[in-house]
Amino acid sequence: MTDHRLARGAATRRRLLDAAVACLAELGWSGSTVSVVAERAGVSRGALQHHYPTREDLFTSAVEHVAERQSAAVRSLAGADVACVVRAIVDLYTGPVFRAALHLWVAATTEPRLRPRVVQLEARIGREAHRMAVELLGADESVPGVREVVQGLLDMARGLGLASLLTPDAGRRERVVERWAGIVGGALGGAG
Template sequence: MGVVTGPARAAGAGGRQGPKQDRSRATRQRLLEAAVSCLAERGWAGSTVSVVAERAGVSRGAAQHHFPTREDLFTAAVEYVAEQRSRALRALPARTRPETVAALVDLYTGPLFRAALHLWVAASDEPQLRERVTELEARVGRETHRIAVDLLAADESRPGVRETVQGLLDMARGLGLANLLTDDSARRDRVVAQWGRIVEQALGGDG
């Protein structure tokens, strides 16, 4: 066989790198998903890199190749799922405002919120982690607010509308906290239904 040179050789090398890059991306995603699950189920203290790597089915060395520190891993994991959540929200079909209120509340009662809460608690005692988590949560909060405004067809130029949307998100966060210890679904359903009516009245003809 002759020696492959020039563009043909470069193309061959690129072809060999493709599957490797795909595997690397798949490994990274497994680690992120495993990290979120561990944080939600075990909390910060029980969620070590080794535990996450075992759940993801990869070696500790492979985990540290993608995320050199524990803080890197968990902040990236929560950000990853937050981005997934944002995409899911943007993909929601047109709904009534009460239905949109219920969909927004659902964001704060799932595993992402539970994982994020553990990260917040850990960040309160870890200065290096606190700075990164604070920045992340500010960005996620702004994005969630923008999406909520779009979904609710809210006109924030009207007095009180911005505060109404923010109050809805704050209420949803509080319901998520209440749901951590017990199944609060029955009370939550009543509160969400009432908030749906409040938001509809407050936003009036914005939609």
């Protein structure tokens, strides 16, 4: 295969994955059909199925791919202050990728072929989010209570993401983020 064909295939996969996440975030599982994603990505249904043979392949790959891309962007904050890190983590859980992942999780409760893949994906993303938060905050998990502070931050961010689905309130969210940055900074002794 030539370099040109490889590059074209990679570009097609990226368009498909981005379109799949956007569809899930906007239309939910039931509205995000393979045909809708193919149309939004500007490819034929056959081209989509060449890269992702099943709907489950497409949507789990899409959420994983975009989550990895976002994590890489957040990792670039190494050395940032606690408030900046807390804000970036909350942004991960209040954006379209979280919304798409949530639709995928809900669908997995009733879709037997999807469930094991989503359980595995969620575990991997959850571990990565925790590891990333520990690194960015400079948290020493050998200190009693620090692991729980980091996990509490992630749980709080997820909760804000859920709350923002129904009632987006940026002002309230910003106040919560500021307070949590203070709590996390105090609990970590100013680390990060």
